[in-house]
Amino acid sequence: MSLAMTEQQRRDFDEQGYIVLEDFFTGAELQRLLDAIDEVAERIHKAKGQPSNAPFAIRNALAHHEAFLDLVDHPRILPYVVDAIGWNIQIRTTHLDYRPPYPKDLEAGELGRGKGADAAAGYRNLVWHPDLCGSYLFEAPSLDGHVPFMEIKVGYYLSDLTQHNSGALCLVPGSHKRKPQELRDLDFRVDPREMIELNVRAGTALVWRTAVWHCVSPNLSDKVRKVMYYGYHYRWLRPTDYFQQDPALIARSSPIRRQLLGALATDDNPMGQDPEWEPASQHWLPKNWDNVPLKAWAEERALEIDRKMDKVLHL
Numbered sequence: 600m601s602l603a604m605t606e607q608q609r610r611d612f613d614e615q616g617y618i619v620l621e622d623f624f625t626g627a628e629l630q631r632l633l634d635a636i637d638e639v640a641e642r643i644h645k646a647k648g649q650p651s652n653a654p655f656a657i658r659n660a661l662a663h664h665e666a667f668l669d670l671v672d673h674p675r676i677l678p679y680v681v682d683a684i685g686w687n688i689q690i691r692t693t694h695l696d697y698r699p700p701y702p703k704d705l706e707a708g709e710l711g712r713g714k715g716a717d718a719a720a721g722y723r724n725l726v727w728h729p730d731l732c733g734s735y736l737f738e739a740p741s742l743d744g745h746v747p748f749m750e751i752k753v754g755y756y757l758s759d760l761t762q763h764n765s766g767a768l769c770l771v772p773g774s775h776k777r778k779p780q781e782l783r784d785l786d787f788r789v790d791p792r793e794m795i796e797l798n799v800r801a802g803t804a805l806v807w808r809t810a811v812w813h814c815v816s817p818n819l820s821d822k823v824r825k826v827m828y829y830g831y832h833y834r835w836l837r838p839t840d841y842f843q844q845d846p847a848l849i850a851r852s853s854p855i856r857r858q859l860l861g862a863l864a865t866d867d868n869p870m871g872q873d874p875e876w877e878p879a880s881q882h883w884l885p886k887n888w889d890n891v892p893l894k895a896w897a898e899e900r901a902l903e904i905d906r907k908m909d910k911v912l913h914l
């Protein structure tokens with residue numbers, strides 16, 4: 600049962616590896632996020648003693664501003680997230696990329712090669728890559744060299760990226776079905792006919808399998824690139840951005856948000872009633888489903904959709 604994805608979106612997500620949600624944000628939501636980014640940028644530049652046109656990225660972005668935190672369980676994205684990866688999930692990473700226009704005399708390196716004057720100047724010419732499969736990560740569990748399905752990200756494009764070379768995400772559609780070794784054999788050079796540059800308007804969201812090969816075009820526009828990513832993966836994997844979120848943040852969060860923030864129940868016996876026979880690490884087997892409330896949320900929503908469809912059929 601799909602909570603939000605249409606059949607076409609499901610096909611695109613499976614075959615191409617992504618779906619684009621244009622005009623995802625209302626004007627007020629977008630403005631709140633842009634104001635938050637400006638506020639955080641000022642703070643970061645000040646803390647680092649950098650000028651306001653310095654590029655930067657932050658991880659665990661959700662902890663940097665309430666507006667960023669609220670995207671974790673945004674009510675319009677959560678159904679897509681659950682359709683894409685299920686309810687047994689938590690946040691792996693949240694990040695903000697703030698990339699001002701290149702200075703006039705800065706030459707862009709070759710797309711997706713991770714090299715060049717821009718990379719050297721801190722503008723991160725990202726090498727073409729699928730996530731979660733550096734040569735030291737997740738090589739062994741793969742039976743046939745493909746990247747196992749472990750996570751999705753939601754990308755939020757908050758500045759205008761409609762122009763060629765404005766810092767847009769570049770993707771190779773369908774490449775989640777290809778082996779990362781192929782990309783290495785290509786020496787990280789992708790045939791331009793196989794890629795797309797995601798030239799989207801401010802306010803667009805992207806739900807994507809991060810095993811899709813991707814990189815970023817240089818920002819030769821006159822606008823700051825403002826982009827955020829929210830990575831969701833299974834609860835039995837480990838997050839990258841945190842061991843544990845701030846306990847005060849957990850305490851003031853709703854149950855679903857607590858799950859997404861990776862909080863485990865604080866019951867007195869964390870390994871279950873019979874740890875010898877049936878050890879029950881809460882990453883694997885919650886003793887109490889209330890500790891994984893996204894399950895009930897998803898089931899209730901599916902029932903509601905069923906009921907609505909039933910009503911329509913019996914009109």
Ligand SMILES: O=C(O)CCC(=O)C(=O)O
Pocket residue numbers: 696725730752767768809813814815826828
């Ligand atoms: O900044 C971007 O658009 C791409 C970031 C990226 O490579 C990633 O999220 O894995």
